[in-house]
Amino acid sequence: QVNAGDTERSTYDLRLLPRPLYRYSDLDSGVIDAAVFAFVHGTDPEMFLVIEALQIGESTSWRYSLAPMTCWAVEARYKGTDVWSVPERLNTSTVQGNYHVWFYRQI
Numbered sequence: 001q002v003n004a005g006d007t008e009r010s011t012y013d014l015r016l017l018p019r020p021l022y023r024y025s026d027l028d029s030g031v032i033d034a035a036v037f038a039f040v041h042g043t044d045p046e047m048f049l050v051i052e053a054l055q056i057g058e059s060t061s062w063r064y065s066l067a068p069m070t071c072w073a074v075e076a077r078y079k080g081t082d083v084w085s086v087p088e089r090l091n092t093s094t095v096q097g098n099y100h101v102w103f104y105r106q107i
Helices: none
Strands: 022-026 031-041 044-056 059-068 073-078 081-086
Touching (some): 044 073
Antiparallel strands (some): 044 059, 073 081
16 A cells, blocks of 8 residues: 555556566575565555565575565555554655655755
8 A cells, every 4th residue: 555645645546567566586596486576556556565485594584574665654565464654755755765765846
C-alpha cells in the first residue's frame, strides 16, 4: 500500500507486476536464483521487491528486501502480517541523508 500525501490521506493498494524486471544469480555468494519485482500504482513503480534463493553448503533458504521508489508512506504485508514500512518523506529529508526529495514549488 502507498499513502498519498493529499489532504484526505488516500491509501492505494499497489499492483504486483507478474514478471520480474530483472533476474540474476551469484553462485560465489550463494545466490542460486533471484528476481526484482515492481509494485506499481497505474504504471508508476512505487516499491521494488527483491527475492533471493540461497544455497549455503547443504542448506537452502530465501530472503527478501523491499525498496521504496516514492516519497509517500509505503507498507508491505505478508500473509496478513505487517512486515515492513517507511513513513512519508516528502519535505522531511536532508541533502546529507540516504534519501532526499527535491520538491519544486512555484512562487
